[in-house]
Amino acid sequence: KQEVTQIPAALSVPEGENLVLNCSFTDSAIYNLQWFRQDPGKGLTSLLLIQSSQREQTSGRLNASLDKSSGRSTLYIAASQPGDSATYLCAVGPGYSTLTFGKGTMLLVSP
Amino acid sequence: DTGVSQNPRHKITKRGQNVTFRCDPISEHNRLYWYRQTLGQGPEFLTYFQNEAQLEKSRLLSDRFSAERPKGSFSTLEIQRTEQGDSAMYLCASSSDRNTEAFFGQGTRLTVV
Numbered sequence: 001k002q003e004v005t006q007i008p009a010a011l012s013v014p015e016g017e018n019l020v021l022n023c024s025f026t027d028s029a030i031y032n033l034q035w036f037r038q039d040p041g042k043g044l045t046s047l048l049l050i051q052s053s054q055r056e057q058t059s060g061r062l063n064a065s066l067d068k069s070s071g072r073s074t075l076y077i078a079a080s081q082p083g084d085s086a087t088y089l090c091a092v093g094p095g096y097s098t099l100t101f102g103k104g105t106m107l108l109v110s111p
Numbered sequence: 112d113t114g115v116s117q118n119p120r121h122k123i124t125k126r127g128q129n130v131t132f133r134c135d136p137i138s139e140h141n142r143l144y145w146y147r148q149t150l151g152q153g154p155e156f157l158t159y160f161q162n163e164a165q166l167e168k169s170r171l172l173s174d175r176f177s178a179e180r181p182k183g184s185f186s187t188l189e190i191q192r193t194e195q196g197d198s199a200m201y202l203c204a205s206s207s208d209r210n211t212e213a214f215f216g217q218g219t220r221l222t223v224v
Binding site: 004031032034036041042043044045046049051089091093095097098099100101102103104 | 115117144146151152153154155156159166167169202204210211212213214215216217218220
């Protein structure tokens, strides 16, 4: 059974810092990995999708990497802003099927 | 089409009542997923449709839960004889054949009192 772990569970940083969120998964037989953002009481917003054949994806200040063999992914956020405050979720999937999620990292960026 | 739409956004019901939620996926997406999320946890998979066919069901989906996607467009999730443990956020997602990226709706928050 696939298990996804996200570290840290919570993170508080001052505005402007660069930060890294970690995600690990137990079964490396994945097709894709997706990072999401969730604001309190809201749904999930897709940030980045990495196919298993890729090693990283970038979108604006966000960069996600994937090391499938070691079962790890990182989400790098550059020059953090208060608007980045949210819970960040990592999910892995075998393809056109279900996603297995971690519990998320709750990020607070203070002005 | 602005994304995945879920209705209602909030539902409060008494224990024992039946509730039904609706999900309208992104129009060109043929794959539709239901997840459940409780406080402090990541979403957990409930069921998955490809067009109108229900291809996967989680063991979390007890006999009181049923999902349909009759014409391969919108989907409904019904919970019969609700229990307090059913209180959660119910999330719907969709994806297309061309891309496995899943897009989620805003969810339906269910509170059973």
